[in-house]
Amino acid sequence: MTALSPLSFLRRSAGVWAERPAVHLGERTWSFARHAERAERVADALQRRFSLAPGSRVAAILPNLPAMLELHYAVPGARCVLVPLNPRLAAPEYAYILDHCGAELVFADAGLRGVLEPIVPCPIVWVDHANPEACPYEALIAAAEPRQLVAPEDEDELLSINYTSGTTGQPKGVMATHRGAYLHSLGVIAEAGLSARSRYLWTLPMFHCNGWAYTWAVTAAGAAHVCLPRLDPAAVWRQIGAGVTHFCAAPTVLGMILDAEEKVPVEGQVRVFVGGAPPAPAELARAADLGLDVTHLYGLTETYGPLVVCAWNPNWDALPVERQYALKARQGVSTVVSEPVRVVDGEMRDVPADGETVGELVMRGNNVTPGYYRDAAATAAAFEGGWFHSGDLGVMHSDGYVEIRDRFKDVVISGGENISSIEVEQALVAHSAVAEAAVIGIPDERWGELLVAYVTVRPGIEIDPEQVRGFLRTRLTHFKIPKQIRVVEDLPKTATGKIRKHVLRAQT
DSSP, rough: OOOOOHHHHHHHHHHTTTTTEEEEEETEEEEEEHHHHHHHHHHHHHHTTSSOTTTEEEEEOOOSOOOHHHHHHHHHTTTTEEEEOOOOOOHHHHHHHHHHTTTEEEEGGGGGHHHHHTTSSSSSEEOOOOGGGHHHHHHHHHSOOOOOOOOOTTTSSSSEEEEETTTSSSEEEEEEHHHHHHHHHHHHHHTOOOOOOOOEESSSOOOTTTHHHEEEEEEEEOOOOEESOOHHHHOOOOOTTOOOOOOEEEEEHHHHHOOOOOOOOOOSOOOEOOOOHHHHHHHHHHHHTTTTTEEEEEEEEGGGGEEEEOOOOOOGGGHHHHHHHHTTTBBBBEEEEEEOOEETTTTBBBBBBSSSOOEEEEETTTTSOOBTOOOHHHHHHGGGSSSEEEEEEEEEEEEOOOOEEGGGGEEEETTEEEEEEHHHHHHTTTTTTTTEEEEEEETTTTTEEEEEEEEEEOOTOOOOHHHHHHHHHSSSSSSOSSSEEEEEEEEETTTTTTTTTTHHHOOO
């Protein structure tokens, strides 16, 4: 029996699609044959030049570059473990993670020399995509020889360690296996409709859950990777005009793209996959007007990225447009390779599928992590009862679609009422002047907590907080109206576009 591994995707595409374009970066293009050869040369260097043994951890601190794609094959193909990291962390965060995972080699963007050189005890290979002639990574490839990527002996072998953002403590290392990555990639192909004619634009960071497995899925489908080292809404629209067919983003990133002056309606459709936070129905409507067909996804680092998709039921085509967008904003159902997600109460009993009773989303299956690296206690706590506990609160609808109501820590309890911050945020974004919104609770002696909303404003528009409160009164019951609406230029976000509510709480 052959062990399942995404390494087989590159081997097949390098043969079937050898001369077709695999990777684009600016004016440069790599064929599938060249993409595979470069990955094989890096794998050779890992083994011959650096003498890394099977299981050695190799960190990659890079933006969305071809090198990051190559490392997703070269590192596991040398029987090592990839540790992809956010290139926007601070030095103490890098120091903690690199020590925790025991990294023996680091590939890093040349712009991070000043941050990394004082703290990294192991060798660093610098990647300078702007100056390939003097790039140490390119020199490494030139000096190496193509070496066949080695499949794992056991498909449950560790492929990658993906660190959480650490917003409530130290980051945890989420383990991903060859089997989980292989199956999750197949699910991506099926749900996204990827084919050899697809062009996938890298707006989602590759370090985040291995780019939701698109690092492997795009290659498996024979589609083209279009690398975008820095998120630039104008560049996104240029690439859409040049034939991009798919991209992924957090709702905040999608909002930036929709607000870009360079936006133009698309002929045909571009498929966009949104995750990280529920998209507001108003944003979905704006995207549709421009020809962007948005599909809502839900998942966590612990589930290799999206585990749930809002699969569109053709029976909904005849529904009123407003109802369609409300349905699109739900999280949805398990993907074709995922086990069914449950919504349970505190005794692990399924809540009624009535769209009202709130419980916690729990999941298990092939594309759920086996646990946290070097953290047995956190693993045991997360898998209490044999299911992974997401920490997300939601409801189950009668048609089997789940809908997130809030994170445990983001529910605001005011006057004894549990208030979903997501519900209030979506009502705020429905206002024509509001670009983004984040709702938090602040301590109050009388009510326990009071709602405070932080909002950003669309370009060229002025906003009256009291007028916005009046707008909310037409959509929300009185106790869900924020006591304060604070207008800010920007909301604090992670590199993947999630709003850092803990930062807002700390400064309120």
